[in-house]
Amino acid sequence: MTDYSSAFARLRDYLEAYVRAYRLPGLAVVVTDRDKVLQTFDFGYADLAAQMPVAPETLFQIGSISKSFTAIALLQLHEAGRLDVNAPVTRYLPWFELPSRFAPITLHHLLTHTAGIICGQDVSPSAYAEARALRETEAGAEPGTFYLYSNSGYKVLGLVLEEVLQQPYAEIIRERILTPLGMAGAEPVITNDTRQRTAVGYAPAYDDRPASRGAPLAPASWLETDTGDGAIVATSTDMAAYARLLLNRGQGPQGRLLSEAGFGLLTQPAIRTEEAPDEIFYGYGLDISQDEGHPIISHGGSMVGFVSAMLADMQAGLGIVLLSNGQRGVYRAGDAALRLLRGGAVDDPDLGRRVENAGEYLGDFRSPESGKSFTVEAEGEELALRFDGGRAPLERTSQPNEFHVLHPDFTLYLLRFEREGGQVVEAFHGPDWYAGGGYGGPRTFDAPAEWRAIPGHYRAYNPWYSNFRVVLRKGALAVIYSHGEEEPLTLLADGSFRIGADERSPERVRFGELRHGRAEEANLNGGLYYRTFTR
Numbered sequence: 001m002t003d004y005s006s007a008f009a010r011l012r013d014y015l016e017a018y019v020r021a022y023r024l025p026g027l028a029v030v031v032t033d034r035d036k037v038l039q040t041f042d043f044g045y046a047d048l049a050a051q052m053p054v055a056p057e058t059l060f061q062i063g064s065i066s067k068s069f070t071a072i073a074l075l076q077l078h079e080a081g082r083l084d085v086n087a088p089v090t091r092y093l094p095w096f097e098l099p100s101r102f103a104p105i106t107l108h109h110l111l112t113h114t115a116g117i118i119c120g121q122d123v124s125p126s127a128y129a130e131a132r133a134l135r136e137t138e139a140g141a142e143p144g145t146f147y148l149y150s151n152s153g154y155k156v157l158g159l160v161l162e163e164v165l166q167q168p169y170a171e172i173i174r175e176r177i178l179t180p181l182g183m184a185g186a187e188p189v190i191t192n193d194t195r196q197r198t199a200v201g202y203a204p205a206y207d208d209r210p211a212s213r214g215a216p217l218a219p220a221s222w223l224e225t226d227t228g229d230g231a232i233v234a235t236s237t238d239m240a241a242y243a244r245l246l247l248n249r250g251q252g253p254q255g256r257l258l259s260e261a262g263f264g265l266l267t268q269p270a271i272r273t274e275e276a277p278d279e280i281f282y283g284y285g286l287d288i289s290q291d292e293g294h295p296i297i298s299h300g301g302s303m304v305g306f307v308s309a310m311l312a313d314m315q316a317g318l319g320i321v322l323l324s325n326g327q328r329g330v331y332r333a334g335d336a337a338l339r340l341l342r343g344g345a346v347d348d349p350d351l352g353r354r355v356e357n358a359g360e361y362l363g364d365f366r367s368p369e370s371g372k373s374f375t376v377e378a379e380g381e382e383l384a385l386r387f388d389g390g391r392a393p394l395e396r397t398s399q400p401n402e403f404h405v406l407h408p409d410f411t412l413y414l415l416r417f418e419r420e421g422g423q424v425v426e427a428f429h430g431p432d433w434y435a436g437g438g439y440g441g442p443r444t445f446d447a448p449a450e451w452r453a454i455p456g457h458y459r460a461y462n463p464w465y466s467n468f469r470v471v472l473r474k475g476a477l478a479v480i481y482s483h484g485e486e487e488p489l490t491l492l493a494d495g496s497f498r499i500g501a502d503e504r505s506p507e508r509v510r511f512g513e514l515r516h517g518r519a520e521e522a523n524l525n526g527g528l529y530y531r532t533f534t535r
Contacts, residue, residue, distance in 0.1 A: 004031075007341050008039050014336060014349055019043045021350035022328045023213055025202045026054040028236040031341065032319045034247045037240050046199035046325060048217075056237055059198040060323035061190060062308045063230045063301025065239075067154050068266070068285030069188075070228040071111055073161055073176050075262045075284065083164050085111065085265070092160045096131065100139035107160065109143040110153035111284040112270040116141035118506050120152035120229075121527040122464040127155040127169075127227040136526045140506030147271045147282060148505070151229040154285075158228020169226050180252050181241045186234035189226035194233055199325040201305020207466050208457070208534070209412045210484035212395050212404040217326065220305025221463040230301060236323055239310060243319030246286075246297050246312045267297055291335065292344065300331045304463045309334040316342055329398065353395055354381045361417060365427050365434035368443040369473075372432055385415070397484070405429075412469075412535075414484040430480065431455065431471040445475025454511050458522045458529035465527070479509065 008031075019027055026044035030037055042054040077083045088104040089096045098105065098117065109115040116139040124130055130152055140146070158169050165172055173188035187194045203220035204211035225231045234242075245251070250258030250266070258266060269281030269288045281288040287298045294315045301308035309331040312319040320337050322330040336346040348354075355361070358378045366373040374387040376394075383394040385405050392407030394415065401417040401424075404410075413430035425438040435443065451472055459467040469480045470489070477489040479499060489497040489509065499507035511519035522529040 004038060004341060007343065011039075011337055011340050012041060014340060014346065015041055015043065015333065018330075018333045018349040021213065022326075023217075024324050024328060024330075025217065025326045026058075026199055026324060027330065028054050028056075028058060028060065028323045029337070030236040030240040030321050031337070032240040032243050032247075032321075034244060034317045037237060038318075040236060042236075048200070048202070049219075054199065054325075057185060057197075057235055059185065059187070059194065059233045059235055060308065060325060061198065061201065061230075061301075061303040061306040062232050062234055062239065062310075062323065063303040063306060064151075065299045065301040065308055065310050066230045066232040067228070068299060069173055069177050069232060069242075070154055070157050070161065071266060071285035072258060073172055074107065074111070074157060075258055075265055076176060077161075077164055078265075079259055079262050083107070083160070089156060089160070092163050093131075093156070096156065097135045098137065098139055099135070102139055102142045105139070105143050107157065108270075110150070110157050112144075112282055113147055113149050113153060114144050114271050115139070115150065115153050116143055116146055116148070116504065116506055117150050117152055118508075118525045119148065119150050120155070121462065121525045122151070123460075123462060123527040125223065125225060127159055130227075131156045131159060133526045137506060137508065141504035144271075146502075146504045147273050154229035155227045158226075161228065169228060169231070173232070177242075177257065178238075180254050180257060181245060182253060183234060183238040183241050186232060186238040189224075189231045190233055191224050192222075195222060198233055199306075201303065202326050203305050204327065206411075208482050210397070210404060210414050210482075211327070212406060212411075213328075214406075220327075223304060223463055230303065234323075236321055239308075239321040239323065240319065243310055243312050243321055247314065247317055247319050291338065292342070294338075294342070296338070298331075298334075300329075302327070311335065311338055313338050313342070318342075332398070353393060355383050355394075355396060356381060358383050361424055363424075363437050365436050367432050367434045370432055372434070374434065385410070402484070413480060416486070428473065428486075430469070431473055433473050447472060447475040447477075451477060453514060453517055453519045456518065456531050457534055458524075459532040460527060460529045462527060465524075467532070468524070468529070470522075 026046050029041040031039045046052050046054045046058045078085045085107045088106055105115045118137050161172050170188040178186050201220040202217040205216040205218040250263035267283045271282050273282050274280040289296045294313050298311040307324050307330050309322045311334045320334050322334050324330050339346050358381050361376045364375050374385050377384050385392050392405050394403040403415045405415050416428045417424045418426045423438050425436050427434040455470050455472045457469050467482050471478055478486050480486050487499045488501050496508045496510040510523045513521040520531045
């Protein structure tokens with residue numbers, strides 16, 4: 001029997017540092033092997049106001065880890081001959097419609113996020129309404145050829161389960177997975193009745209900008225949901241039982257939930273989602289990858305006020321689950337934890353201000369459009385921005401070449417650098433573009449006059465996607481989501497704009513209702529947003 005005592009001590013130190021660095025409200029962590037729980041760790045508070053600590057019985061919303069539960073239930077029916085995962089969706093939902101010039105969408109395409117449909121905007125709590133709303137969108141790629149993560153697709157799969165079994169989704173998941181695995185504390189759907197036992201979720205107090213590590217938090221919006229893309233609440237030990245199901249390749253404590261062949265379908269590397277060096281594939285509701293030669297089955301989850309991660313090292317026979325009631329990622333901590341348990345080395349959990357290649361960003365940057373300018377300076381491995389009016393430190397995000405500028409004048413957007421031939425040549429901050437010393441491209445750009453009506457800040461009463469901004473920069477339009485991600489907009493023949501650089505993207509936004517020379521309304525993938533008074 002392996003002695004993990006020293007590894008657990010190092011892991012506790014790492015997790016404590018991680019909680020401090022990311023200022024997580026609470027975190028529950030469990031480590032299991034194929035037979036039993038090996039160790040649990042609880043940090044912080046399930047309720048900050050009441051100073052109620054996280055405990056083993058604390059429920060968390062697990063978010064998209066729920067997708068693999070939906071996939072397992074579908075595979076059980078597939079193995080029983082009650083449905084065919086390679087059949088068109090319309091065999092089970094005849095009303096399912098989606099404008100498309102391609103072949104029909106199958107359950108397999110939805111399971112692997114290769115149906116060519118939108119991610120989804122959660123404009124309704126009803127899975128049926130979300131599925132019907134797909135009639136207002138259009139498939140962007142031949143099914144099976146293009147990976148685009150789709151919550152809408154798993155909502156449709158949940159409806160397929162209900163149609164075939166003539167049962168509510170909650171009953172299906174409880175009877176077929178939760179009860180056989182002994183997940184006694186878990187609930188298959190999120191209702192007001194589960195709220196009293198669930199940790200209080202926390203979200204950034206400012207919902208209209210990327211949250212740096214020191215950004216204040218506030219209790220998140222509560223919502224009820226019963227959809228197949230992410231509706232399960234569970235304790236960390238409940239989720240350890242689920243991780244053991246994966247480690248044992250479909251074998252549960254009371255018998256098999258999936259045959260070996262069914263488990264093979266669940267974990268097939270169906271489509272590549274990330275290129276090398278971090279090559280990741282998607283199966284049915286699970287990510288398939290390798291780390292230091294070890295095959296890893298994993299998935300993360302995100303809800304309004306919650307994040308989660310589950311990783312199973314199939315060679316070492318170890319699984320780890322991390323559940324937090326904040327919205328700062330924990331997957332990196334799970335990846336590091338497995339390495340620690342294997343005796344490996346990990347990076348310092350607090351990399352926020354340290355930039356190993358800091359010298360690559362140094363220099364002066366000036367905007368040919370606005371005349372604004374700044375200088376990037378370094379102090380050791382830390383970067384700072386010097387600008388007219390002050391100096392501010394930079395904090396890394398999880399993405400390369402992206403930083404928070406820790407100053408009130410820069411909080412609405414991330415500062416993003418672009419490279420050419422490996423050299424940093426320009427920078428973007430919201431509507432502002434800055435050319436660096438190595439920039440050799442054009443400095444003036446033309447754009448259709450009517451586009452000047454579009455830039456602005458748009459809002460909706462949607463707890464998932466509450467707002468976004470559109471900017472006109474270097475003669476092109478871009479959408480900037482509240483968490484900081486940017487996507488270019490491309491005008492299409494029908495007057496709408498494609499979101500994203502890839503021509504296969506099905507995501508669309510359309511602007512309308514001109515007033516005083518400005519667009520007042522934006523239709524984002526079927527969800528209505530309206531210009532707000534804040535910049």
